[in-house]
Amino acid sequence: MLLISFSTGRLNLLVRAPFHGAIVVTGVLLLGLAIQDWRGRLGRTAPRRREAASWLLAALVAIAMVLIPPQASFSDLAANRSGEPLAPEQLSFVLPPAQRTLTDWVRLLVLEPDPRLYEGEPVRIQGFVLPMPDGPPQLARLLVRCCIADATPIALPVRWPQSGPPPQTDQWLAIDGVMGVEMRAGQARSLVLPSRIVPIARPASPFEA
Numbered sequence: 001m002l003l004i005s006f007s008t009g010r011l012n013l014l015v016r017a018p019f020h021g022a023i024v025v026t027g028v029l030l031l032g033l034a035i036q037d038w039r040g041r042l043g044r045t046a047p048r049r050r051e052a053a054s055w056l057l058a059a060l061v062a063i064a065m066v067l068i069p070p071q072a073s074f075s076d077l078a079a080n081r082s083g084e085p086l087a088p089e090q091l092s093f094v095l096p097p098a099q100r101t102l103t104d105w106v107r108l109l110v111l112e113p114d115p116r117l118y119e120g121e122p123v124r125i126q127g128f129v130l131p132m133p134d135g136p137p138q139l140a141r142l143l144v145r146c147c148i149a150d151a152t153p154i155a156l157p158v159r160w161p162q163s164g165p166p167p168q169t170d171q172w173l174a175i176d177g178v179m180g181v182e183m184r185a186g187q188a189r190s191l192v193l194p195s196r197i198v199p200i201a202r203p204a205s206p207f208e209a
């Protein structure tokens with residue numbers, strides 16, 4: 001399962017690329033141990049019924065995971081994770097506004113939350129649609145340091161067009177526009193004013209670090 005997940009690219013949905021090498025080595029070692037164990041069993045007497053049943057069940061589960069992989073919902077994962085403040089010192093201030101990722105924008109707003117500092121700056125970001133319990137959906141990414149177990153959702157509010165269908169949960173979008181300002185609960189906050197919204201395929205490496 002580990003080796004097939006790596007070869008098909010499925011591992012990108014679970015673990016960041018720097019850790020793939022260790023997983024491949026682990027898969028090779030496990031496969032070698034399985035072959036060695038199987039060869040040892042060939043010289044023994046027939047396995048007991050309970051032992052044979054446990055081997056068959058494990059094999060069926062492994063085959064099912066390979067042939068019918070679970071379909072991850074990023075919005076469901078984000079809903080079960082609590083956001084945490086991002087470290088602003090990781091932000092590269094030399095990036096022009098149009099080259100900032102969604103994560104860069106969130107870090108910048110944490111460091112300097114005055115929305116008027118960024119009003120009118122160009123924005124080019126990608127992410128998935130994340131429904132919010134207290135307002136319109138936002139454009140989000142999952143921040144992953146190691147694997148999906150430590151995923152942290154980050155998101156930016158968007159002023160969605162009034163015409164046309166609403167954005168679909170989990171849909172990946174590329175948005176071009178500018179940063180604007182809106183009043184919410186008596187406070188000014190930044191939000192993205194889109195000039196162009198394009199549906200895109202989920203990236204091969206959907207997480208940000």
